[in-house]
Amino acid sequence: MSALAGRAVWVIGASSGIGAALAAELVVRGARVAISARRADQLKDVADDQMFAVPLDVTDRIAVDAAAKEVAGLIGAPDLVVFSAGVWEQLDAAAWDRDLFARHIEVNLLGLNNVLGAVLPPMLERGRGGFVGVSSVAGYRGLAGAEAYGATKAAQINLLEALRIAVAGRGVDVVTVCPGFVKTELTAGNSFPMPFIIEADQAARAICDGLERGRAEIVFPLPMAVLMKIARLLPVRLWATAMQRVSRPTAR
Template identity: 40%
Template sequence: MDQSIKHVWIIGASSGIGAALAKKYDQNGWRVTASARNAETLDDLASSGHKISSLVMDVQDAGAFDHAIAQFNQTGSLPDLVIFSAATYRPGGLDVLTHKDANNHMATNYLAAVGLIEAITPEFTKRGHGHLAIIASLSGYCGLPNAALYGPTKAALINLCETLKPDYDQLGLKLSLINPGFVKTPMTDKNSFSMPFLLSPEQAADKISTGLARGKFEIAFPWPLSISLKILQKMPYALYFKLTKRLAS
């Protein structure tokens, strides 16, 4: 293998932002390893590119990340950049909030990221460099209608990345937090409400890859929605709930 070619591992690459990122990095000359549960979808993705290979895995499997990293080490191909894009989503509030569904969302969206961090950080540290990027969401900035299952998992990811950034800096490693707004994917296709500033997966991939190349910690987009939610986050609750009530209607 040509060691001068950079290697990106994208987890959650079967559709949406993850698939668009795989194609983007492949077009940019990177070696791409695409992971997800659906082998057939990954094979289709791999056949569409030049240097895309598939690595089937279930992020809820506690040993999946260790197994994948062992494979990389055996071939001397530990990724330079790892992007965590795996997620599950069911819109709704009290009508969908159950312990079972909340546990599934937390296992896929948050605990899987923790498992990845636990597995990849020592490998990056031994090598002396590495870049980890975690895709959260602007919905993690504050509590929003129709996000009772999804929003708290993304808020947890944001808090986790903020917590770990100084540790990564001390180790000489890079950590990035990606907070997209609405992107047209199979997940957002479930929404019955208006989605302002809706982007295509390709537009999102462009913004993410550019931000990562610049070494940014937070990559948040689109900026009008990002700023609006940051302002909403700082508002007194009386005004905050008045505005979010309008969003729910």
């Protein structure tokens, strides 16, 4: 039997993409699932009478607190909360768009802050629970065009790592998920090459497998994980030169 069977899981950012596929896979593995995002109709379709749909906007702190209470009433205090809400837009550094940058911070980072504020204190009080943050391998190194997105993803990785240490020994586990390219609405508009791209259901299985194995960090697919882990070790100038070569034909 799956270690996820019977667990109460709240997936935030589950109206499409990785979050939606993950919610479906969690149901298959026997979890009790509640899902959230802004698009209520789409959430209802994903829920398909097998999950509870609780619409929310992660940038709205009051809505997040209210949704956390509603979810606890529907599935019980969540054993796991997954933050998969996120936005990605390519930034043109030559025409710096402050609003685009702020949108990334508001959803990817301040949204995470809003959710942590709602779910972490009760988990610590119970001395039980897990928090799963979906970041990205894009947070490992700077990528041209991803100045806004990558900054939030690097911040998420750092935040989750710090949090794992801060709550150690108090019954609460923190898991960092770093996907490579996954076919979703988020990547649908990308015109640049996306090596090793996988389907959302493959991503969902990789995340569930990692959770079942008690991993602190889940990075996939394997070739991208290896590539980006090695990339992390490269000196700054070498990385910049290599990436200039790779990105020149598609940049801006």
